[in-house]
Amino acid sequence: MRIMLKIENMTMKFGGVIAANNFNANIEKGRIVGLIGPNGAGKTTIFNVVTGVYMPTEGRVIFNPDDREHVISGLRPDEIAKLGVCRTFQNIRLFKDLSVLDNVFIGNHLRIESNVFSSILRLPGYIKEEKEILKKSLYLLERVGLLQEKDEKAHSLPYGKQRRLEIARALATNPRLLLLDEPAAGMNPQESRELMQFILDIKDEFDLTIFLIEHHMEVVMGICEEIFVLDHGELIAQGNPEAIQNNQRVVEAYLGVE
Amino acid sequence: MKANMKTAKSKKLIDNRTFISFVILIIALIVINFTDNDYIKRITSLCGIYVILGLSMQLINGFTGLFSLGHAGFMAIGAYTVAILTIAPEDKVMNFFMKPILPFLANVEWWFFPSLIMAGIIAGVFGFLIGAPVLRLTDDYLAIATLGFAEIIRVVFTNTQSLTNGALGLKAIPNNTNVLWSWAMAFITIGFMVFLMKGSYGKAFKAIREDEIAARSMGINLFRHKVMSFTFSAFLAGVAGGLMASLLGTIDPNMFRITLTFNILLIMVLGGLGNIKGTVISAIIVTAAMEVLRFLDESINLGFIQLEGIPGMRMVIFSMILMAVVIFRKDRLLKGN
Ligand SMILES: Nc1ncnc2c1ncn2[C@@H]1O[C@H](COP(=O)(O)OP(=O)(O)OP(=O)(O)O)[C@@H](O)[C@H]1O
Ligand SMILES: [Mg+2]
Numbered sequence: 001m002r003i004m005l006k007i008e009n010m011t012m013k014f015g016g017v018i019a020a021n022n023f024n025a026n027i028e029k030g031r032i033v034g035l036i037g038p039n040g041a042g043k044t045t046i047f048n049v050v051t052g053v054y055m056p057t058e059g060r061v062i063f064n065p066d067d068r069e070h071v072i073s074g075l076r077p078d079e080i081a082k083l084g085v086c087r088t089f090q091n092i093r094l095f096k097d098l099s100v101l102d103n104v105f106i107g108n109h110l111r112i113e114s115n116v117f118s119s120i121l122r123l124p125g126y127i128k129e130e131k132e133i134l135k136k137s138l139y140l141l142e143r144v145g146l147l148q149e150k151d152e153k154a155h156s157l158p159y160g161k162q163r164r165l166e167i168a169r170a171l172a173t174n175p176r177l178l179l180l181d182e183p184a185a186g187m188n189p190q191e192s193r194e195l196m197q198f199i200l201d202i203k204d205e206f207d208l209t210i211f212l213i214e215h216h217m218e219v220v221m222g223i224c225e226e227i228f229v230l231d232h233g234e235l236i237a238q239g240n241p242e243a244i245q246n247n248q249r250v251v252e253a254y255l256g257v258e
Numbered sequence: 259m260k261a262n263m264k265t266a267k268s269k270k271l272i273d274n275r276t277f278i279s280f281v282i283l284i285i286a287l288i289v290i291n292f293t294d295n296d297y298i299k300r301i302t303s304l305c306g307i308y309v310i311l312g313l314s315m316q317l318i319n320g321f322t323g324l325f326s327l328g329h330a331g332f333m334a335i336g337a338y339t340v341a342i343l344t345i346a347p348e349d350k351v352m353n354f355f356m357k358p359i360l361p362f363l364a365n366v367e368w369w370f371f372p373s374l375i376m377a378g379i380i381a382g383v384f385g386f387l388i389g390a391p392v393l394r395l396t397d398d399y400l401a402i403a404t405l406g407f408a409e410i411i412r413v414v415f416t417n418t419q420s421l422t423n424g425a426l427g428l429k430a431i432p433n434n435t436n437v438l439w440s441w442a443m444a445f446i447t448i449g450f451m452v453f454l455m456k457g458s459y460g461k462a463f464k465a466i467r468e469d470e471i472a473a474r475s476m477g478i479n480l481f482r483h484k485v486m487s488f489t490f491s492a493f494l495a496g497v498a499g500g501l502m503a504s505l506l507g508t509i510d511p512n513m514f515r516i517t518l519t520f521n522i523l524l525i526m527v528l529g530g531l532g533n534i535k536g537t538v539i540s541a542i543i544v545t546a547a548m549e550v551l552r553f554l555d556e557s558i559n560l561g562f563i564q565l566e567g568i569p570g571m572r573m574v575i576f577s578m579i580l581m582a583v584v585i586f587r588k589d590r591l592l593k594g595n
Contacts, residue, residue, distance in 0.1 A: 095465050095469060105461055108458070109465075116486060119460075
């Protein structure tokens with residue numbers, strides 16, 4: 001199996017705080033991989049390093065979407081997104097005052113080939129691209145069940161729908177690797193179950209590799225093939241759901257046993 | 259899916275009310291164009307110029323969310339470009355009596371339209387060049403840096419005697435700007451803005467305004483798009499400056515003070531951030547009001563008593579309106595788009 005994402009000896013320090021310490025991970029193509037750990041363990045920090053929000057203090061991140069390795073640590077977030085890594089945010093970051101449709105539309109912008117002048121003059125090349133973008137955006141909205149709400153402002157949606165809109169927007173960028181930061185947060189058990197099925201479906205449909213942070217254990221144990229467990233910035237366990245559930249250190253970390 | 263296509267089609271670019279107001283505006287402009295009241299024509303031309311300026315400010319501030327205050331500087335560049343390119347060679351000799359104009363400019367005499375475009379291009383190039391360093395700054399610093407840029411331009415123009423004639427300013431600029439010119443340019447600007455904001459790039463600008471972190475994570479190159487927006491905005495301000503120079507016939511560096519930028523800011527805020535239609539309306543109202551309220555700065559004779567005018571009173575009134583709008587309409591301001 002090919003390695004889609006390789007995180008090598010990555011350390012991220014914020015002043016005195018070591019948010020991630022010498023973290024290593026290999027994520028295989030086509031897998032759903034979980035990242036769990038207590039609050040403040042450094043999970044979001046790892047996502048931020050992978051997506052270029054932070055430059056790691058040490059180590060590097062390598063992304064390999066199509067048999068060509070790219071060292072992505074050090075690149076800007078938009079460059080990394082163009083290579084095919086996209087994400088959602090733990091504290092939802094939609095374009096609040098824009099319509100639901102526009103949010104997804106904007107997700108397509110990084111792939112646009114027409115220049116700004118052909119967009120203003122609405123030249124045939126641009127019109128064609130825009131039509132395709134609209135078609136794809138409407139399809140993605142239908143896929144996440146938000147077609148009805150396409151003209152509403154993003155901030156007017158209930159929480160669960162905002163999370164789904166974030167996923168649709170991320171999918172619009174044509175990612176190869178999708179990072180989901182607590183996609184089930186704030187969802188009831190019924191919604192979480194639907195979300196699990198949805199994640200499995202989009203993985204197949206869009207040929208994705210998925211890396212996800214989640215506190216809902218039934219979600220993580222239900223769909224992840226491999227799980228990384230983090231505590232205080234340290235990787236304390238790694239393995240399949242069964243191995244993780246039976247791992248003494250993991251249980252201790254979650255129960256707060258010293 | 260089919261029902262969807264239908265609603266998408268029936269959603270037109272402009273609604274009926276906008277269309278009717280648009281027609282009324284055109285008719286009013288035509289009527290004004292054929293009257294011989296020069297005063298009204300002048301104010302109407304000025305309105306068109308402020309429509310361009312309001313939209314230019316809207317592009318960078320209202321749509322892209324960058325607090326930029328450099329408009330007076332870009333207008334000055336545009337105004338001087340048109341002046342230098344259109345003033346007849348013999349009038350240039352007359353203007354530059356202290357120190358002759360640079361030799362390669364002494365004999366140029368361009369047509370108005372290419373001069374206007376050149377005004378936009380030179381302002382745009384300046385926008386591009388200063389955009390590169392200042393657009394890396396965060397909001398408050400950006401405002402200060404652009405404000406500083408406008409002041410620098412003014413001081414530079416005061417001292418480049420052989421290019422701008424310094425503090426003496428330039429006179430005998432051919433009066434090409436009329437209702438037709440200024441509103442033709444205004445309508446082109448309105449179209450430019452509507453189509454820009456409707457397209458993918460315009461939406462990307464709005465994304466940057468809404469959330470920079472999310473925008474760049476979606477693959478939008480923040481810097482490139484900010485520079486683009488800033489350059490377009492500077493271009494429009496340059497064209498407006500050129501129109502203004504040709505409307506007034508004389509310019510000097512002190513016309514391009516911060517108060518000019520402030521007027522444009524007022525138009526934008528009254529029009530609603532990110533609201534094109536509102537900006538057109540507020541540009542017309544504010545420009546007309548500036549003229550109507552001119553009496554506040556002059557002394558008023560009430561027959562039995564002579565009230566001394568207080569210079570700057572107009573600006574006080576306008577500042578108060580701006581403050582009131584910001585305080586009482588804060589929520590609505592941000593929902594314009
Ligand atoms: N930009 C930053 N500056 C300083 N400290 C930071 C920064 N980002 C994260 N940290 C710190 O790094 C540690 C890990 O934070 P992180 O957000 O990665 O945790 P997390 O595992 O995602 O937690 P949660 O489950 O609460 O989301 C925390 O102690 C946090 O305070
Ligand atoms: Mg987190």
